[in-house]
Amino acid sequence: xxxxxxxxxxxHYIIDHQKGKGVNTLRDVVSENFRQxxxxxxxQVTTTHEEFWALRDVSFSVEQGDRVGIVGHNGAGKxxxxxxxxxxxxxxxxSVRIRGRVASxxxxxxxxxxxxxxxxxxxxxxxxxxxxxxEIRKQFDEIVAFAGVExxxxxxxxxxxxxxxxxxxFAISAHLDPEIMIVDEVLAVGDAExxxxxxxxxxxxxxxxxxxxxVSHNLTAVQALCNKSLYFEKxxxxxxxxxxxxxxxxxxxxxxxxxxxxxxxxxxxxGNDLVRVKRIELIPEYQDELTHIDVRTPMKFRxxxxxxxxxxxxxxxxHLNSLTGECIFNVxxxxxxxxxxxxxxxxxxxxxxxxxGSYTLSVMIVKDxxxxxxxxxxxxxxxxxxxxxxxxxxxxxxxxxxxxFPFQIGMLEEAVK
Amino acid sequence: xxxxxxxxQPGRSERHYWRDLxxxxxxxxxxxxxxxxxxxxxxxxxxxxxxxxxxxxxLIMVFVFSKVAKLKGDPGIPYxxxxxxxxxxxxxxxxxxxxxxxxxxxxxxxxxxxxxPRLLMPLSSVAVSFLDFLVSLGLFILLAIWYxxxxxxxxxxxxVFVLLAxxxxxxFGLFFAVVNVKFxxxxxxxxxxxxxxxxxxxxxxxxxxxxxxxxxxxYILNPMVGIIDGFRWSLLGGKTYFNPQSLLASVALxxxxxxxxxxxxxxxxxxxxxxx
Numbered sequence: 148x149x150x151x152x153x154x155x156x157x158x159h160y161i162i163d164h165q166k167g168k169g170v171n172t173l174r175d176v177v178s179e180n181f182r183q184x185x186x187x188x189x190x191q192v193t194t195t196h197e198e199f200w201a202l203r204d205v206s207f208s209v210e211q212g213d214r215v216g217i218v219g220h221n222g223a224g225k226x227x228x229x230x231x232x233x234x235x236x237x238x239x240x241x242s243v244r245i246r247g248r249v250a251s252x253x254x255x256x257x258x259x260x261x262x263x264x265x266x267x268x269x270x271x272x273x274x275x276x277x278x279x280x281x282e283i284r285k286q287f288d289e290i291v292a293f294a295g296v297e298x299x300x301x302x303x304x305x306x307x308x309x310x311x312x313x314x315x316x317f318a319i320s321a322h323l324d325p326e327i328m329i330v331d332e333v334l335a336v337g338d339a340e341x342x343x344x345x346x347x348x349x350x351x352x353x354x355x356x357x358x359x360x361x362v363s364h365n366l367t368a369v370q371a372l373c374n375k376s377l378y379f380e381k382x383x384x385x386x387x388x389x390x391x392x393x394x395x396x397x398x399x400x401x402x403x404x405x406x407x408x409x410x411x412x413x414x415x416x417x418g419n420d421l422v423r424v425k426r427i428e429l430i431p432e433y434q435d436e437l438t439h440i441d442v443r444t445p446m447k448f449r450x451x452x453x454x455x456x457x458x459x460x461x462x463x464x465x466h467l468n469s470l471t472g473e474c475i476f477n478v479x480x481x482x483x484x485x486x487x488x489x490x491x492x493x494x495x496x497x498x499x500x501x502x503x504g505s506y507t508l509s510v511m512i513v514k515d516x517x518x519x520x521x522x523x524x525x526x527x528x529x530x531x532x533x534x535x536x537x538x539x540x541x542x543x544x545x546x547x548x549x550x551x552f553p554f555q556i557g558m559l560e561e562a563v564k
Numbered sequence: 565x566x567x568x569x570x571x572x573q574p575g576r577s578e579r580h581y582w583r584d585l586x587x588x589x590x591x592x593x594x595x596x597x598x599x600x601x602x603x604x605x606x607x608x609x610x611x612x613x614x615x616x617x618x619x620x621x622x623l624i625m626v627f628v629f630s631k632v633a634k635l636k637g638d639p640g641i642p643y644x645x646x647x648x649x650x651x652x653x654x655x656x657x658x659x660x661x662x663x664x665x666x667x668x669x670x671x672x673x674x675x676x677x678x679x680x681p682r683l684l685m686p687l688s689s690v691a692v693s694f695l696d697f698l699v700s701l702g703l704f705i706l707l708a709i710w711y712x713x714x715x716x717x718x719x720x721x722x723x724v725f726v727l728l729a730x731x732x733x734x735x736f737g738l739f740f741a742v743v744n745v746k747f748x749x750x751x752x753x754x755x756x757x758x759x760x761x762x763x764x765x766x767x768x769x770x771x772x773x774x775x776x777x778x779x780x781x782x783y784i785l786n787p788m789v790g791i792i793d794g795f796r797w798s799l800l801g802g803k804t805y806f807n808p809q810s811l812l813a814s815v816a817l818x819x820x821x822x823x824x825x826x827x828x829x830x831x832x833x834x835x836x837x838x839x840x
Contacts, residue, residue, distance in 0.1 A: 160838070230837070234572060234679035237834040243572040257677045260598055262605040271598055274591040275678050303605075 148246075150327060150358050151209040151232070156241035158202040158227050158382075201227040202238070203382045209375075211247075211326075214359040216373030216390055218366065218397050223379040225362045229253060229331050232360065247326030247358070250276055254331070256316025261305035265296055265315055268304050272319050286322045293344070294318035314341055321348045327358045343539040346372065366394055367533050368541045398439045398532065405528045406431070413453045418521050421459075422512050425451040425489060427526045429508065432498075441534040442549050445498040450510055451491045460484050461520075463492045464511040468525075469504060475547050482516045502549040503533035581830070585681045592684050596691030603692050614699035618655060622648045629768040638770060638804045642711045645704070646796065646804060650767035652700040653795040657729045657788060658758045659693035664737025665754050669744050672840045682833040683826075686741055690730060697726075704799070713800075721798035728791050728814060735787075735821035738829045745832075746839045766792055772805035787821075790814035 202224045209215055217225045230236045232243060233251035258275045259268050269290060273283040283290075291297055294314040296307075304312055330349070349359065350372060363369050369376060369390060376393035378386040378400075386396045409426035410416035416423040430447040431440045440446065450463060462482035467475045480492055507525040514520050533544065604610040625647045629635040636643065667689040668675065668682070675682070708715070744750035765788045766773075774783055783789060790810035797806035 231572065234570070235676065236837050238572065238574055240574055243570075245570045245572070246568070248568055249570075251678060254677045258674050260602060262602045263598065267598070267601065271594055274594045275674065275680065280590050280594075 148211050149208040150211045150246045151360075152244040153208065153232075154206050154242050154244075156202055156205045156228070156231060156238045156243060157200060158224075158231065158236065159239040160199045160201060162197045162199055200382045202231070205241070205379075205382075205384045207377060207384060207387055209358060209360070211358055212356045213375050214361065214373045216369035216376040216393075217360065217362045217379065218364075218369060218376060218394065219379035222381075224382040225379055226253075226331060227382075228379070229329050229360065229362060233329055245327065248277070249327045249329060250320070250323045250325035251329040252276075252320045252331065253329075254316075255313050255320070256304075259304055259312070259316065262303050264303055265291075265300045265307070268315070269319055272316065276320060276323055277325065278323060282324070290315075290318045290322050293321060293348075310341075317341070317345050321345060325357070327360070329360045331362045332364070343541075346541065347539060365541055366397075367535060370394060371539075371541070395438045398530070404530060408526060409451075413455075416453070417523060418452070421454075421456050421514075422461075422521050423453045423455070424510075424521070424523055424526075425453055427451075427508075427510060427523070429527050429529060439532055440529060441532040442501065442503055443498045443534055444531075446496045446529075448494045448496060448508070449491065450493075451489055452512060454485055454487055454490055456485075456487065458484055458486055460515050461490065462513050462516060464513055465494060466509040466511070467496075467501075468507050468509065469547070473547075475501070475506070479513070482513070499551040500548055501531045502544055502546055503531050505530045581681060585683060588680055588684055591680060592688050595684060595688035599688060599692045600695055603695075611699065614696045615703055617696075618648065618651050618700040618703055621651050621655075625651065625768045635769055635773075638772070640803050641800055642713065645707055645711055645713060645800065646770070647768055648700075648704050648707055649796040649799050650765075650792055652697065652704055653725065653729055653792055654762065654765060654767050654788070655700060656693055656697040656726070657733050657791070658761065659696060660690050660730060660733035661737045662754050662758060663689035663693055664733055665740035665744055665750060667737075668741045668836060669748070669751070669840070675836050675840055682836060683829065686734065686738055686829075690733065693733075694730075715799060716801040718798040718800075718802045722795065725791055725795040725798060728818065729788075729795070731822055732787050732791060732814070732818045735818050735825050738825035739821070742829055742832045745836050761786075761788065765789060770796070770805040771807065771810065775805070775807070784810035784813050785817065787814040787817045 205224075205228065217228065219225050227236070229251065230253070231238050232245070233249065233253065235251075235253075256268070256272060258272055260271065263271065269287065270280065270283055274280065278286075291300060294311070294317070296311055296315050299307065299311065304315070307315070328349075346368065349361075359372070361369065361373055373390050375388065376390040377384055378393050378397045380400070385400075386393050406429045407427070408424075409428070410424065413423045413425075416425060418424050426449065428449045430449065432445045432447065434443065437444065448465065450465075454461065460482045461484075462480045464477060464479040466477045469475055478494060480494075506529055508527040508529075509522065509524045510526055511522045512520045535541075535544075604613060607613065609616070622644060626644045629647070630643050638646065664686040667685040670689075671685045674680075674685075740750050740754065764786060771780075771783065771789055771793055774780055777783070784807065790807070790812070791814050793804070793806045794811050794814075796804050
C-alpha cells in the first residue's frame, strides 16, 4: 500500500527585480499589494521578474515501510519537496496524498526557546512535532537519558553547549512515534558517538514498519539507512529506484571524473618538439559490480607518449594532488635511454590507500632525472567515494590516506574475579 | 487502525482546519506558557512589572487630568478608580492587539520549519496580555478597597466586556498580522496606532464629556468606546456614563471585522512561509 502519492508536484517562485518603474513609490507598492492580498494573486505587476521552478512535475509514490533517501545537489529541490510534504509550503500545482501521521524533522530543536529550560523545551518542541503532553511525559525520562542532559534539565538552553543542544533536539525527535517520518540532514550534526546512536535509533524505528524520507548529502548514511532513493536535479526527479543504483547514477552525473585522454596523432597532441602526450588513462579495477571508485578500489595508471629525440635518458613522474592542490604523493620511474617512438609507463595505486575525496593527477616527462621536458597539470580528475563496513560512524574519515595496515588487538591478561 | 489521510493541493486549506485547531489545544497551551514564562525572564522585578506599569500610568493620568486639566470623575466615583478601570481594559486591548499583530512574524522560526494551524500563533499570543490584565485587575481591587468602594451585580457583565475586548483585538490584530508578514511597516505602525488610540478612547474621561459634540456619532464608531465605557460601567456598579448605542456599534463592527479578518488570515496563511 502506498502511503505517500505525489502527483505532478511543481513549485514555482517569482523573483522580483524591483528595478522597473512603477513600483518605486510606496503608494504603488501598497495599492498593488492590497489587491494581491485579497486573493487576486495574479495581477499585472510592472516589475520585471524571473521565474524559478524549485520543483517541476515531480511524481512518485512511497510504499509503507520504505526508507527513501533523497539525494541531489544543493538547490535541486530536496528541501522544497520535504516542506511540501510537511504542509509547510503549498505546491503551485499538483497534489500529494499522505496516509498516516507525519512527523517532520527539518531542523534539530525546532522552536527551542533559549530562555526556557531543557525541561520546558522538551514539552515545547515535542508538542510542535505533534506529541501530546501525556506522550511526552511517558517518554520524558528516556529522552533525557538519550540526550544525556540529566544534570542540566533546569538550566536555560542558552547555557547549553552546542553539542548538548543538538543532542536534546534529536533525542526528542527520535522518540516520536509517527507512521511517516521526514528527516532533513539532521545527522550532519552532533559528535560521532551521537550520530551513531541516532542512526541506530532511526533504523530500529524503521524495522517496526515506519516509513522514512531522508535527505542527506552523506551518501554513506543514505546507503546504510535507505532501501529506495530519489535523485533530484534542478527541481526534477531524474531517477528513482533501489538505493545503490540511484546513487551510482548520481555519482556518475555529479563527478567531474575524467579517466581517459588520448590523441590520435602527434600533431594535435599536447607537448613540444621533443615529446608529445599520446594517452593518459586511469583504469579502476572494480570489484563486486561496483561502478564507481571507492576507497577499496585499486587503480591502474597508464601513460603513453611520443618521443622525438634520437637518444635521451627519460623518466616519468606522476603527482597525485588533492582538490585543494596539496600533493598527496609523487612517484617516478627509473631513468633509461630511449630512441624515437611511443613509450608507455604503468603504475598501480592499490586499494585501501587513498582516503575518500576528489583528486587530480599530473604527469611530468623528465630528462636526465633533472630537466622537466613537459608537464601536464591536472590531466585526469577522479573522485574516491567512501566505503565502510561494520562501522556505524558517518563522520568524515580524517587523513590524506586510508591504509589498512595490520593492526592486531587481543586480550593480554584476563582480570581475576 | 484509523488512518489519517491528508490531501495537499494548491489553494486547498485543510478540510478539517477547525478540528485540527481543537486537536492542537495542548500546543496552544504550551505556546502560551512559553510566552508567559519568557516574558519576565532575567528581570529583577519579574511579575511586578505587570503591576508597576498600570500603576504609574494611572498616577500620571490622575495628575495630568485631574490636577492640570481639572477633569472630574462621574458623581460618586473616585477619579483614580475611574481612570484605572479605563487603563486596565485599554492596556489589555492594546497589548493583545499588538501581540496578535506581531504573532506571525515573531514566530517565523516555527512557520518555516513545522506545520500547525497558523491561527495558534495569534491565539497563544493573547495569554501574556491576559495575565497582565489580571494583575492590573488585582490592583484595581486593592484601590477599590482603599476607597471603600463596593461594586454590585453589574460586575456580572465584566466578562462580557473582556471577551469583547479580546475579539476586537483579534478583529484588527489578525489583519495586521497577515500584512506584517509581507510589510514590516506594520511593526512601526502599531505603536503609533496604540498611542493615538489612547487619546481617542474614553480612558481618562468618560464619553459623556463628548456626548454633545456634533461628531459624537462618528466617535462611537470606534469600537473601543463602547467596550471601555461598558467595562467601567459594570466594574463601577453602573454609576459611570454608558451609552448602549456605542456598545451596539462595537459589537457590530467587531463582528464584521472579525469575520473578514479570519477569512483573510485563512486565505493567506498557506503563503506565509513564502513571504516571511
